[in-house]
Amino acid sequence: MACRIQIAQLNPLVGDVVGNATRIIDWSVRAREAGADLVVFPELALTGYPPEDLLLRPEFIQRVETALERIRAEVAGITLVLGYPLRALGGLFNVAGVLRDGQVIAEYAKQHLPNYSVFDEKRYFQAGATxxxxxxxxxxxxxxxxxxIWHDGPTRQAAEAGAQILINLNAxxxxxxxxxxxEALVARRAGDHGLTILYANLVGGQDELVFDGASFVMDRSGQVIARAPGFGEAVLTLDLDDAGIPVNPDPLDSEAPLEDEASIYSALVLGVRDYVRKNGFSGAVLGLSGGVDSAxxxxxxxxxxxxxxxxxxLMPSRYTADMSNEDALEQARRLEVTTRIIPIEPAFQTFLGMLEPVFAGQPADVTEENIQARCRGVILMAISNKSGRILLTTGNKSEMAVGYATLYGDMAGGFAPIKDVPKMLVYRLARYRNTIAPVIPERVLTxxxxAELRPDQTDQDSLPPYEILDAILRLYIEEDEGIDAIVARGHAADVVRRVTRLVDRNEYKRRQAPPGVRISQRAFGRDRRYPLTSGF
Known part of the structure; x- marks a missing residue:
């Protein structure tokens, strides 16, 4: 055996350079004690990813440099491959550095700086070339x-320079x-260039992003021979023989990829956990209505x-059905959570009385509906402030897209777990969760x-059926299709025009919505940045 390698699938805290350095040192020492002589950490593991405009602060870069000095001084007897920002040649580079016994023996500067979707690395880094x-x-x-790794050039360069094994650091x-x-992409790189590829990926939630880990080892034929679990910190161990061929990968580290619902649900759980804990909240509070979104x-x-x-x-109103309260209480009982019941009727009546002179002679409309939602928002925010628990909003992507939400009402809160989950996927995820344990009452799903803000109200009073709505929204938001193209897919022209108009006119609401977990290729927030005022 030539060497034993560990891939350290780390969950760092963005900006906590000192704390991240401590964890890197601890993980390196444990790897050495486990018999490894090389340990690999993910991209920008020292700073967390993405550090965004922290990279523009000289003090932040100085902390990185100090932390690197500390790592070099405290780790011996094992080689580290580590991601960090490097200030050099009058610029800043995203590098993979190789540290051994107090020395930096090699540094590689990232060549392809993504500047699309959620990425804007060209704002901060200069590109390498060799x-x-x-x-x-x-x-x-x-x-x-x-x-x-998504471009052939760097892998080809490494192979032509004589590499037998390629280490790819990822966030x-x-x-x-x-x-x-x-994995399909990396398989092509491995097969085309005859390289064993070690893919080390970050794990954890960072604001709207979730990094799923699932680091893996790809052999020269393009087969995954070892894989770390997804959505949690892990260590992946492998041995290389004298020819650089992986031998005896730990079978416990080989986990099949999760199916879509399972992986999405795991991402949502990790995103909520890390947002709450990394931001120091004592827990979470939410309004439970008896509907599927809050469930x-x-x-x-x-x-x-x-x-x-x-x-x-639970915050029932005069329009809340008995079965809504019953189902909400039943789910709370099954999940064993603390429950409060605070009717909103006294607050609603007070607001109507205060506004009676203003509303005199005008019929009830959406204004009164919104007042109910805002009564609930005030109650929930008060509990959040007093308890130190973050308020989780419960709106889904379909609602956020068409503005079917109330500013300062059900949109009030600190984090929106299902903000990027379309309504039909909400149902699929709820049914998936019930396969683990039946915590959501069946009536909630059927x-x-x-919204229960007026008598006998249903969402389809003012929206197309969700099967149709979600299909149109996917084409318009995630695939950037125009109205004519969507109609050509078989959707009614008047419905398409109405839905797309709702999307466009409600950008101002989404700008004021809390962040939420990204699970699609085009989420509201970092992904999709449209002007509030537009004549397009």
Whole structure:
């Protein structure tokens, strides 16, 4: 055996350079004690990803440099491959550095800087241009960083420079289907260039992004021979023989990719857990209505934080059906969460009385509906402020798209777990969660959805059926299709025009919405940045 390598699938905290350095040192020491002589950490593991405009602060870069000095001083007897920003040649580079016994023996600068979707690395970094090869245990290793593997050039350069093994450091964010696409791409690189590829991916939630881990080893034929679990910190261990061929990968590290619903649900749980914990909240509170959106959100919150850290608040109005309260209480009982019942009628009546002179002679309309939602928002925010628990909003992507939400009402809150989950997917995820344990009452999954803000209201009073709505929204938002193209797909022209008009006119609402977990290739927020005022 030439060497033993560990891939350290780390969940760093963005900006906590000192804390991240401590964890890198601890993980390196444990790897050495486990018999490894090389340990690989993900892209920008020292700073967390993405550090965004922290990279523009000289003090931040100084902390990185100080932390690197500390790592070099405190880690011996094992080689580290580590991602960090490097200030050099009058610029800043996203690098993979090789540290051994107090020395930096090699550094590779990322060549392809992504500047699309959720990425804007050209704002901060300069691009490298050349391969880097280092020798360890008689084997020749090449380096690349994340986006580099999606382009053939850097892998070809490494192979032509004599690499036998390519180490690719990643901070690759999750979206549905990403893992399959990722492994297929790396398989082509391995097969085309005859390289063993070690793919080390970050894990954890960072604001709207979730990094799913699932680091893996690809042999020279393009077969995955070892894979770390997804959505959690892990260590992947492998041995290389004298020819650089992987031998005896730990079978416990080989996990089949999760199916879509399972992986999406895991991403939502991880995103909520890390947002709450990394931002120092004591737990979460949410409004539980008896509908499917709040039911799914409650299940995610409990799975992320534990039942003891979650509080559910029922806020019935004059329009709330008995079965809504019954189903909400039943789910809370099944999940064993603390529940409060605070009727909004006294507050609603007070507001109507205060506004009576203003509303005199005018019929009731959406204004009165919004007042009810805002009564609930005030109650929930008060509980959040007093308890230190973050308020989770429960709106889904379909609602956010067409503005079917109330500013300062049901949109009030600190984090929106299902903000990027279309309504039909909400139902699929709820049913998936019930396959683990039946925590969501069946009636919640079968009754017609309703905001219950007026008598006998259902969502389809003012929206197309969700099967149709979600299909149009996917084409318009995620695939950038125009109205004519969507109509050509078989959708009614008047419905398409109405839906797209709703999307366009409600950009101002989405700008004021809390962040939420990204699970699609085009989420509201970092992905989709449209002007509030537009004549398009």
């Amino acid at each position: 391969p880097t090869i280092f020798t360890h245990a008689g084997l020749r290793f090449g380096l690349s960083v994340c986006e580099d 690759s964010p999750f979206h549905a289907g990403k893992r399959t696409a990722r 799914l959100t409650l299940a995610i919150a409990v799975d992320a934080l534990g039942a003891g850290q979650v509080e559910a608040v 009754r017609a959805p309703s």
